Amino acid sequence: MKAIVNVYLKQGVLDPQGKAAHHALGSLGFNGVNDVRIGKQIVLDVDSSVTADMIKEMCETLLANTVIEDYDFELKP
């Protein structure tokens, strides 16, 4: 089973990397991009005993810093 965890800066917290990429896209002539947010995806290979609650706890404890980051995840067979 795989747990796909996405971590990104909270809305309202300035994302310097996203801003730089946004600026670069504009410079390259890609118009119509309103905002860019850069996060990270963490893929966990887990066995069937791992529950969604456990993944949530992993996110809250280590994988995300909830002071500045939000996360979501899905469990895939």
Next chain:
Amino acid sequence: MNVAILRFPGTNCEFDTQYAFEKLGHSTQIVWHNDKELPQNIDLVVVPGGFSYGDYLRSGSIARFAPVMQEVSKFAANGGKVLGICNGFQILTEAGLLPGALKRNTNLHFISKYQHLKVVSTDNAFLNKCQKDEVLYIPIAHADGNYYVDDETLDSMKANGQILLKYCDKDGQDVSINGSVDAIAGVCNETKNVFGLMPHPERAIEMLLGSDNGVKMLKGFEG
């Protein structure tokens, strides 16, 4: 004073920190991250700069779970004084011992240079030998020094004198170096026994290296 200086894999400022405190006449001990207790009769724990665990995941995020950090948390909870410099500041925020978090610098660069800093609060065990609004000159060297804290916490920190240092120009006007909220360079916790700052006072203790302003900062802990 007896000073314990922590060392994680990737720490690189432990010897500079040791040199600085010993030059000021204190005894120091370097403590390995896997140690399950701190040495006896410690007056100050310093979490020095570097790149603990390669800054993997987030700066400081892995180091906070090292066995020695559980002891540092207990030490701080009992009123023990803790100072985090640079990566040490990041580790202390990740550990929840200091409010806020440190993000990537706004310009995405590693910034390494001498920087003017304004002293905001002196009513604490760290900056009591400095004057309020005094401008210090101290090196900075970081990629993740962009301090973030939510507005509500910031207001209570201001009211409680927890903002210690701000980035400024030579005249003491705030400058945005790395995107930090309110140009903040250093803070302390609510009980004023845990301190964190991005600049490196241990690198500014001799005029030979450009400034000795770090001396009066570190001497603050002598009481």
